Amino acid sequence: MNRDKELIIKAAEIRRSLLEIIYRAGTGHTGGSLSSADILTALYYRILRIDPRNPDDPGRDRFILSKGHSVEGLYAILADRGFFPREELETFSRYKSRLIGHPSVKVPGVELNTGALGHGLPCAVGMALAAKRSGSDVRVYCLMGDGEQAEGSVWEAAMGGANFRLDNLTAIIDRNHLQISGNTEDVMRLEGLADKWRAFGWEVRPVDGHNMEELISAFEKPAREGVPRLILAETTKGKGVSYMENVARWHHGVPSEEQYRQALEDLT
Numbered sequence: 001m002n003r004d005k006e007l008i009i010k011a012a013e014i015r016r017s018l019l020e021i022i023y024r025a026g027t028g029h030t031g032g033s034l035s036s037a038d039i040l041t042a043l044y045y046r047i048l049r050i051d052p053r054n055p056d057d058p059g060r061d062r063f064i065l066s067k068g069h070s071v072e073g074l075y076a077i078l079a080d081r082g083f084f085p086r087e088e089l090e091t092f093s094r095y096k097s098r099l100i101g102h103p104s105v106k107v108p109g110v111e112l113n114t115g116a117l118g119h120g121l122p123c124a125v126g127m128a129l130a131a132k133r134s135g136s137d138v139r140v141y142c143l144m145g146d147g148e149q150a151e152g153s154v155w156e157a158a159m160g161g162a163n164f165r166l167d168n169l170t171a172i173i174d175r176n177h178l179q180i181s182g183n184t185e186d187v188m189r190l191e192g193l194a195d196k197w198r199a200f201g202w203e204v205r206p207v208d209g210h211n212m213e214e215l216i217s218a219f220e221k222p223a224r225e226g227v228p229r230l231i232l233a234e235t236t237k238g239k240g241v242s243y244m245e246n247v248a249r250w251h252h253g254v255p256s257e258e259q260y261r262q263a264l265e266d267l268t
Contacts, residue, residue: 017076031250032070052082066120067145068102083109118151128169147179162201165226209233
């Protein structure tokens with residue numbers, strides 16, 4: 001089996017796991033967790049330099065989930081990679097659990113508390129700048145939602161990333177076209193998004209966010225010297241579950257028992 005095929009299978013496992021987390025807890029952000037599962041799988045099983053046995057290694061790469069509401073996929077992966085026991089996933093959103101509804105630094109492998117949209121990229125710029133100035137080869141990755149692009153702090157950070165020539169910084173946009181209140185182009189028009197990022201001084205790499213080969217190629221291609229890069233990943237909200245795909249209400253919908261069983265069938 002080739003390595004990309006293994007990642008495709010792993011992404012399907014992660015989708016089933018995150019759905020189980022949400023169904024058991026009766027809460028969560030389903031659609032965006034499903035749309036970003038391939039991106040997270042590519043990063044955590046092929047790209048990031050991390051060690052679950054030493055999560056605070058100073059030389060580790062940093063990943064920031066700026067779209068923190070889609071945390072279920074990240075928790076599923078961190079447990080699968082061995083940052084904490086899989087059994088702990090059963091405590092998601094329960095009283096006194098450290099697995100809350102947005103990333104928390106109390107969880108091994110989580111670099112930053114996120115959830116207030118627009119905060120992730122500014123912090124990622126700071127991390128990348130610190131690495132540059134200290135002579136470290138640490139790389140920093142930040143996954144944002146497309147609705148998040150309406151936040152002014154994103155564009156301040158974009159300007160800073162280019163100004164400081166942060167070629168160790170990779171931003172990713174989960175471009176699924178839907179946010180909690182509907183289609184992004186109806187709520188706050190984004191297009192042409194790629195040209196906007198290029199105008200801010202970034203190299204933009206458009207990809208199919210569900211094509212593992214394209215994702216890996218975009219991540220592994222060396223950055224241009226002195227230029228931060230943006231992976232613009234076209235995705236489908238609710239990817240992999242027939243009745244959830246491209247339906248805005250599944251932004252934070254929780255499946256019934258019947259819907260959950262159908263979802264697992266779709267992902268088999």
